Amino acid sequence: MPKRILAGKVISNASDKTVTVLVERRFMHPVMKKTVRKSKRYRAHDANNSVQLGDKVQIRECSPISKTKSWEVVEAS
Numbered sequence: 001m002p003k004r005i006l007a008g009k010v011i012s013n014a015s016d017k018t019v020t021v022l023v024e025r026r027f028m029h030p031v032m033k034k035t036v037r038k039s040k041r042y043r044a045h046d047a048n049n050s051v052q053l054g055d056k057v058q059i060r061e062c063s064p065i066s067k068t069k070s071w072e073v074v075e076a077s
Contacts, residue, residue, distance in 0.1 A: 003061040005074065006042070010055045018069060019046045021059055044071040051076050 008023035024039040044059045051057060051073055059071040 005058055005060050006071075007056065007058050008042070010051050010053055010057055011041070013046070013049070013051060013053055017046055017049060019044050019051050019057070019073065021057055021071075023059075042071050043068045044073050045069050046073045 006021075006023045008021040010019050011022045012020035021042045021044050022039055023042060024037055026035055026037050028034070029036050042059060044057070045062070045065050056077050057073050058075045060074045062070060062072045064070045065072075
């Protein structure tokens with residue numbers, strides 16, 4: 001099964017080798033026909049501690065690294 005890749009913004013890098021990424025998605029509400037924004041936070045593994053606050057990153061699904069981490073940083077821009 002292919003691994004999902006999501007794009008988001010780093011909102012925290014306080015933990016060692018871990019970043020919190022805010023991923024926002026937009027979709028049309030089925031009844032109201034209005035564009036709705038929903039966001040979710042993912043904790044991702046950053047092995048080199050190279051990502052800073054506010055960076056745009058891509059994260060990829062991986063096998064669980066800890067209780068809350070199942071994503072890894074693929075690319076930072």
